[in-house]
Amino acid sequence: MKQRVQPRTLIVCLSLLCLLAVWLSLALGPVSLPLFDTLRAGLRLLGLPVAGDDLQQAEMILGQIRLPRTLLGLAVGAVLALSGVAMQGLFRNPLADPGLVGVAAGAAMGAAVAIVGGSWFGGMPDVLAPYLLSLCAFIGGLGVTALVYRLGRRDGQTNVATMLLAGVAMTALGGAAVGLFSYLADDATLRTLTFWNLGSLNGASYERLWPLLMVAGGVALWLPRRARALNALLLGESEARHLGIEVERLKRELVFCTALGVGAAVAAAGLIGFIGLVVPHLVRLLAGPDHRVVLPASLLAGGVLMLFADLVARLVLAPAELPIGIVTALIGAPFFLVLLIRGRS
Amino acid sequence: MLQVEGLHLRRGSNEVLHDIHLQLTPGQVVGVLGPNGAGKSSLLGVLCGELAPGQGRVTLQGRPLTDWAGQARAQRLAVLPQVSSLGFSFRVEEVVAMGRMPHGSGQLRDAEIVEAALRAADAWHLLGRSYLALSGGERQRVHLARVLAQLWPGEQGTTLLLDEPTSMLDPLHQHTTLQAVRRFADRGAAVLVILHDLNLAARYCDRILLLEQGRCHALASPQEVLTPGALKAVFGIDVLVQAHPERGHPLIITR
Numbered sequence: 001m002k003q004r005v006q007p008r009t010l011i012v013c014l015s016l017l018c019l020l021a022v023w024l025s026l027a028l029g030p031v032s033l034p035l036f037d038t039l040r041a042g043l044r045l046l047g048l049p050v051a052g053d054d055l056q057q058a059e060m061i062l063g064q065i066r067l068p069r070t071l072l073g074l075a076v077g078a079v080l081a082l083s084g085v086a087m088q089g090l091f092r093n094p095l096a097d098p099g100l101v102g103v104a105a106g107a108a109m110g111a112a113v114a115i116v117g118g119s120w121f122g123g124m125p126d127v128l129a130p131y132l133l134s135l136c137a138f139i140g141g142l143g144v145t146a147l148v149y150r151l152g153r154r155d156g157q158t159n160v161a162t163m164l165l166a167g168v169a170m171t172a173l174g175g176a177a178v179g180l181f182s183y184l185a186d187d188a189t190l191r192t193l194t195f196w197n198l199g200s201l202n203g204a205s206y207e208r209l210w211p212l213l214m215v216a217g218g219v220a221l222w223l224p225r226r227a228r229a230l231n232a233l234l235l236g237e238s239e240a241r242h243l244g245i246e247v248e249r250l251k252r253e254l255v256f257c258t259a260l261g262v263g264a265a266v267a268a269a270g271l272i273g274f275i276g277l278v279v280p281h282l283v284r285l286l287a288g289p290d291h292r293v294v295l296p297a298s299l300l301a302g303g304v305l306m307l308f309a310d311l312v313a314r315l316v317l318a319p320a321e322l323p324i325g326i327v328t329a330l331i332g333a334p335f336f337l338v339l340l341i342r343g344r345s
Numbered sequence: 346m347l348q349v350e351g352l353h354l355r356r357g358s359n360e361v362l363h364d365i366h367l368q369l370t371p372g373q374v375v376g377v378l379g380p381n382g383a384g385k386s387s388l389l390g391v392l393c394g395e396l397a398p399g400q401g402r403v404t405l406q407g408r409p410l411t412d413w414a415g416q417a418r419a420q421r422l423a424v425l426p427q428v429s430s431l432g433f434s435f436r437v438e439e440v441v442a443m444g445r446m447p448h449g450s451g452q453l454r455d456a457e458i459v460e461a462a463l464r465a466a467d468a469w470h471l472l473g474r475s476y477l478a479l480s481g482g483e484r485q486r487v488h489l490a491r492v493l494a495q496l497w498p499g500e501q502g503t504t505l506l507l508d509e510p511t512s513m514l515d516p517l518h519q520h521t522t523l524q525a526v527r528r529f530a531d532r533g534a535a536v537l538v539i540l541h542d543l544n545l546a547a548r549y550c551d552r553i554l555l556l557e558q559g560r561c562h563a564l565a566s567p568q569e570v571l572t573p574g575a576l577k578a579v580f581g582i583d584v585l586v587q588a589h590p591e592r593g594h595p596l597i598i599t600r
Contacts, residue, residue, distance in 0.1 A: 092430070092432060092433075093432065094432065094433060228446060231435075231443060232443055232446055234431060234432075234433050234435075235429060235431050235440075235443065236426070236429055236430055236431070238393075238395055238424075238426065239424075239426065239429060241394075241395070241415065242393060242419060242422070242423060242424045243419050243443060243444070243446045243447060243495070244415040244416035244417075244418065244419030244420070244446065244447040245415060245446075246415055284433070284434075288434065288435070288436070289433035289434055289435055290435070290439065
């Protein structure tokens with residue numbers, strides 16, 4: 001069989017890549033800073049005594065714009081990748097995606113309500129607007145997922161196949177709702193809605209960052225505790241039960257973590273596809289399917305991929321910016337096809 | 346030790362099990378025989394807690410099965426289902442090591458047990474292979490090794506339930522598998538195994554439960570159960586039964 005990468009080697013390499021990605025993400029952009037200056041300014045921001053009175057502009061760009069954006073990218077990528085692992089474990093299918101349980105569709109629906117509905121009331125106050133959008137997206141994602149989970153339950157058991165189909169139906173319904181709101185919207189609102197649906201890390205601020213960081217931290221701490229149970233779940237639900245796993249509780253936790261994680265990520269950065277699908281897949285290809293490795297490695301790899309995608313998004317058309325959802329889909333979809341074709345041969 | 350008393354089970358409007366009494370005792374292999382749809386897998390489902398009986402109770406070591414916490418139960422009761430749908434490329438030894446999950450016996454001891462269980466299931470040569478690259482029969486043996494590892498070494502107080510463990514195996518491995526199960530019982534485990542091959546059942550089982558449309562047609566030693574009359578009544582086949590020339594157990598020959 002194919003040689004696997006040692007777990008420790010993989011984690012170390014991904015950590016180094018992650019540091020590199022953070023460094024580049026802080027340095028590059030419409031105003032590119034010299035790499036060494038970025039490092040010095042970054043260290044100064046951390047409160048380390050580094051000489052550099054010439055760095056005030058760099059410090060401001062870093063502190064106000066690039067650092068929140070970088071943190072947002074890391075958190076969104078990590079949480080999407082972890083949710084992907086959770087869903088692929090829940091559905092026992094390596095091609096499952098966090099969107100399957102309807103969380104993305106629900107969030108899109110919530111955002112459409114906020115954007116279009118807000119415009120009908122003569123536009124929201126500028127202070128409130130970003131919060132309302134995020135909140136509506138988060139509530140929409142959580143609500144639809146709760147509904148899908150409820151539809152999949154019968155006699156105290158959760159049937160994941162029913163959940164999957166309910167998720168498909170709710171996604172279609174969500175698409176219709178977003179379509180309806182787009183039809184009713186005026187041109188300017190339509191543009192906002194469209195761009196939101198394509199996802200972006202643009203305009204990251206600490207206020208939008210904190211809720212996501214808390215959710216991402218919670219998910220990142222919780223899921224690895226369930227790594228062995230997730231391994232057992234891959235054998236089958238009754239097999240996992242016979243190994244002593246409380247399967248119903250595990251499934252509930254997986255759905256909840258995904259709804260919370262993807263809901264918060266979508267609320268903060270819009271719809272960004274393929275990270276949750278491709279990252280866990282890639283990690284398994286390198287290091288095997290053991291969740292004790294897959295979870296931490298996906299967390300790191302998700303963050304790295306997100307930051308590199310964001311670099312592409314802001315550099316190719318600089319000073320204009322490409323929506324990051326387009327970049328991740330452009331990288332992700334061909335990659336996915338390659339996996340499919342290689343898996344078949 | 347696993348016990349059922351007065352068991353009834355309905356699925357929809359059909360009664361699939363009717364008044365079953367069965368005790369799995371340490372050191373014994375009980376074979377379950379019966380035509381398709383006789384209720385063999387339903388019985389196994391009730392015995393392992395997957396199906397809730399309409400009437401009757403299932404007890405594990407004197408305590409109702411439903412009262413056991415998942416982990417404590419998994420240390421005493423292991424189940425091998427008919428088919429498994431693992432779609433991820435775990436290595437053979439990783440699949441078997443999952444059997445050790447209910448125990449906190451440490452990596453070293455677990456590695457020893459995984460090796461012993463793989464050897465017992467004659468699957469040691471598959472070490473390092475990806476589960477997905479194995480044939481159906483090899484996968485079945487890997488899962489057998491997994492449930493053996495879960496109860497290893499098969500002391501008194503452990504119960505093993507097997508649903509057609511030989512269905513995909515070649516003749517040699519049908520015997521090695523049942524020999525491994527037999528050795529497990531000889532160390533004190535209580536075993537229930539669903540089989541279709543009458544001669545395998547005659548050779549390896551201490552008692553045989555013959556099911557007919559959810560009812561117990563007979564529950565006794567192979568010599569008493571495997572008679573031409575009973576097999577004609579339950580399976581509708583005409584057979585000759587002779588003593589095995591070397592071993593003495595019943596040998597069933599279709600006419």
